[in-house]
Amino acid sequence: MTPLLSVKDLHVGFGRDPKANEVVKGVSFDLAAGETLAIVGESGSGKSVTALSINRLVDFGGGRITGGRITLQRGDGSMLDVTKADESALVRVRGSDIGMIFQEPMTSLNPVHTVGAQIEEAFKLNRGLTGSAATRAAKEALERVRIPDSAQRLKYYPHQLSGGMRQRVMIAMVIASNPRLLIADEPTTALDVTVQAQIMALLAELRGELGMSMIFITHDIGLVAGIADQIMVMQNGVAVEQGALDAVLDNPQHDYTRHLLKAVPHFNGGRAVRSDGSRVAGAAPVVRVDNLVVRFPAAKGLFARAAGAVHAVDGVSFDLVPGETLAIVGESGSGKSTTARAILGLVGTTRGRIDRASGRSPRPVQMVFQDPFASLNPRLNVESLLAEPAIAAGQRRDAKLRERMAFLLARVGLPDDALTRFPHQFSGGQRQRLCIARALMLNPEVVVLDEAVSALDVSVQARVLDLLIDLQREFGLAYLFISHDMAVVERIAHRIAVMYAGQLVEIGTAASVLSDPQHSYTKRLIAAVPAIERRKQVFTVDATQVPSLVRPKGYEPQPSRWREAGPDHRVRLETV
């Protein structure tokens, strides 16, 4: 039987001389109908370029296929060499044979049209449906991707839907053409972990219903474990290892595959938490947050008074002692970042107290941001960047300050000549090290790490985490570690606080929260963590949405009641 897609010795290059700047250097694979291939690799490995070559979208990014063959079996049984096809044939291929979904659903959808109109358009172009037939088909497509109240949602604009909903709309548009092959390029990377689990479950179900093949591109080897039949590991444009899923995962042959499998933070359900530096009873906290409330006015209309408020953080209390890591976990919109910003004084508090220790530093709390590309001014060199906190504290740029810069640069593992270089000359991981060095310039007591390793490749992530743990021991730092990634949290946290819809729902030692979650939301969060070990497990599509945080004026939440679930492990009682 001929495979649906056969790629032979594919070479793709970029720039004026594509042969000299090859990004993909000879990749071959076959994909049978109904099979799923996962292409795994870190950024720059050529995995996306390989996938984009299959429907020749790579041409629009400036790439040229410099060698090899891509043979696609079309719907009518004819074979087509994609590398030699002309543009008009390619348009038909992209429309009806190959569907594609991208990482960021907001940028893939047109913001000025309703999602209904956009799905109908897909049906018009690919199936020739018009009028009420197209509308009916669009509604069915939304139901197919498990969007409740589909008739209502057709009239929504993309910005009115959540990220997970938008990605489902994208999938609905793609399946409108009933493609034989679906290419998914990091479709869940921008989504929260529970939403990611929902989308993955949906894709697995749709694949069975429609009998389509899938190519799934991801950096997260743990994520594809549950869905792929075959796996291909790429590094620097070459497929270093490919084969059946179980063979590759259980018995990796290539060093890089082994390295990736090792670097992926494995979630062990609380069995791999840190054993060092546990809390000393009676230690004086460096940060104490007591019943913190942050609300933002939500105005309706241009000149109207505030009709209500967004309850971003509602009644959060915790304390942080020296040398300890408290991880705040939750999904986007849960208020974890707002809590951190309130502690730094970046947002005003509506109510509650935040006490910060006034100890060894003029600025006891410092912060490292998520995106190391956005948090460094591109026009300042490293010396000016590192000097800024000191200058702000009234110090002068003298020999002593340079000595501290050199010390910290060496400590975070950057070369000595870094001082005169600019941020764009560093990689993402190096930039994040730079941000860490900058946060340590004033010898703070507390460092707030807001998704500080989320934007990094897995192997870089592991090394930065190790550095953070070393620095914590060396300088006696307390970390407030904000993250959505449970596997990362397990590696660094001593204690964990779970936030949901602006409120704390569970707090306790890392081991007890991860191994014995009590609150239903914590349980859901932990169940959604993808893991190689859990690849045989079947997920069901769960469409639970986070409730709206906009409350009418004068609304006060119910006072929370808590129960003890163990030593240093408290859970909020759930109202039924």
Add this chain to the structure above:
Amino acid sequence: MGLLRAVLRHPSGRIGAAIILLFLVVAALGAIGLTPHDPLKQYVIDRLKPPSGTYWFGTDLLGRDTFSRLMLGIGESFLVAFASVAVAATAGTVIGLFAAWWGHLWDGILMRIMDVLLAFPAILLALLIVAIEGPGVATSITAIGIVYTPIFARVVRAPALALKGREFVEAARTFGSSQPYILSRHLLLNLVAPLTVQITLALAWALLTESGLSFLGLGTQPPAPSLGVMLAESKSMMTRAPWLMVFPGLTIMLAILGFNLFGDALRDILDPRTQERPA
């Protein structure tokens, strides 16, 4: 200087720099009196002579040498253009920065004033200001400066607003950096690229507006020549002595081209992300 050397390595920067340098040299020579003929002296016998070995660009109705007058006129027009753009860029940048930084009410007030100014056609507003203040070089500078202030305010405000929300500004706040430090280091420094582009464009416009004002008799006053004055004097003799119009006109065109090429090169060089691969 490293920056100048980088501009000269840039292909279009080299051409732009050459044109601007040529005009600056010509203007300087004119200013210290090194012209082939006395620009104000009337050679009555040689009236309306076409370009020749003696009079390179010909003579006008009063028998004055066009080339010598052009040398003086370039200096006059460039002076007004540079001075007025300096006024506009300074005022516009300050207004735009503060509108973005303070936000809310101040943003509204400052930018609505800028919108009102922007609603008038440039030459009409300049005419209005000159009509109030009386003609002359100083008033043209003020008038053209005011006319182009709103454009700078807008060009600065939009990216400043975006920069204000960037993480590195937020990071600066967590260090407790002072407002002047954030405004100068994090905002202004990142605005260098759009500002240089705008300054070169504005130099070209200001040159045109100055020519327009002088053409209408409200800028540089005759007998002192400026490019606009020379164009105005040529208009009645357009068919008999086309060289009187062609040379000042070509000069204006070439100067604008020079500024634009130079500005493009500067933008490529000042942006550190494009440093390694000049276009």
